[in-house]
């Protein structure tokens with residue numbers, strides 16, 4: 001059997017960062033920057049006031065006090081955005097608002113709270129240090145400084161920085177387009193009646209959402225039956241809209257395992273058993289002249305979910321221009337025993353992971369494995385936030401054992 005690591009590496013080998021495109025800022029949100037961005041200007045661009053008050057020559061106020069305020073004539077009124085070149089000299093002041101350019105000659109700004117708020121002349125009751133309440137040009141960013149390096153994910157703060165340095169658009173690796181297609185003759189659209197032997201389709205909803213959570217644009221193509229010609233035609237149809245295709249079902253040993261049958265004849269997909277539980281039957285390769293990557297996940301819902309987290313997520317990260325890191329793991333103490341795990345396969349047990357600050361050693365988490373661990377038992381998955389790893393050669397674990405645990409992505 002193939003190891004988990006071998007399969008991770010085979011899936012990763014199929015993908016590369018998507019070619020960068022220029023996108024307006026809000027469309028670039030969630031994308032990964034494909035260029036370093038330097039600021040063409042200083043930030044702040046000009047000396048400006050950080051408070052509403054009066055621009056003064058600080059030395060004029062050396063003697064100012066509550067009892068003996070200094071009176072100054074107000075020779076200008078400077079709102080934010082004022083384009084005029086204001087100036088003051090000793091013995092005068094200008095009323096100024098937050099963000100307004102400091103007039104030449106001024107050496108400090110006195111907040112309005114230290115004054116009587118006068119408009120023709122103002123009485124100032126406190127002295128002020130040089131530079132008070134003045135934000136100097138370039139003290140945030142100097143012209144030419146790199147404000148964002150290539151490879152960063154564009155979230156709220158990054159978009160703010162880009163706009164602040166005047167960028168309208170940037171080059172980003174776009175969100176990968178993921179098409180999700182499930183197969184199975186037994187499947188019925190939720191909301192429709194189910195007949196004997198039929199079940200409501202769930203994998204494609206789950207994986208489409210998982211791909212969206214992973215920063216992709218995901219399309220739920222839905223599901224198709226087990227007719228090889230239809231599967232082939234459908235794959236042909238979705239090729240154009242996909243950077244990567246995910247299928248579920250039809251990859252094990254059954255007489256009607258249609259994905260395996262069709263893709264064994266066309267494309268480069270190889271099918272293997274991976275030494276893990278759940279998620280043993282897996283396939284990966286490319287299809288079409290475009291050599292679109294395709295990952296064929298097993299049909300059991302828990303198997304499909306776990307396989308997505310282990311194999312597909314790192315590949316999606318690489319396509320987005322990020323390092324293809326796996327999900328993080330932590331060490332945790334088992335809150336209950338694991339009675340059995342198949343020898344020779346690595347188990348990923350669905351579990352609730354809790355931070356345990358009362359721990360008396362370096363293990364700061366406790367893992368509560370779900371009671372229902374079947375590949376079909378989706379309800380247990382819905383309550384969990386982690387996967388306990390039981391190594392290939394371990395067949396049981398006592399309560400209290402320290403284990404490695406994969407943290408599943410948190411909802412954003």
Ligand SMILES: Nc1nc2c(c(=O)[nH]1)N[C@H]1C(S)=C(S)[C@@H](COP(=O)(O)OP(=O)(O)OC[C@H]3O[C@@H](n4cnc5c(N)ncnc54)[C@H](O)[C@@H]3O)O[C@H]1N2
Nearest residue numbers: 182184201202203204249250251252253280298299300303
């Ligand atoms: N003789 C063998 N049988 C099986 C083996 C094996 O090695 N030898 N492997 C088992 C394992 S492990 C898995 S996992 C499954 C994988 O089977 P397929 O990928 O071929 O999936 P299906 O047979 O189509 O479906 C399996 C199971 O999941 C349900 N299913 C499928 N698609 C959906 C969907 N979109 N939404 C909800 N549920 C779905 C389906 O009804 C089946 O119950 O094979 C084992 N068998």
Ligand code: MOO
Nearest residue numbers: 278279280303375
């Ligand atoms: O290995 Mo299959 O993926 O559990 O049920």
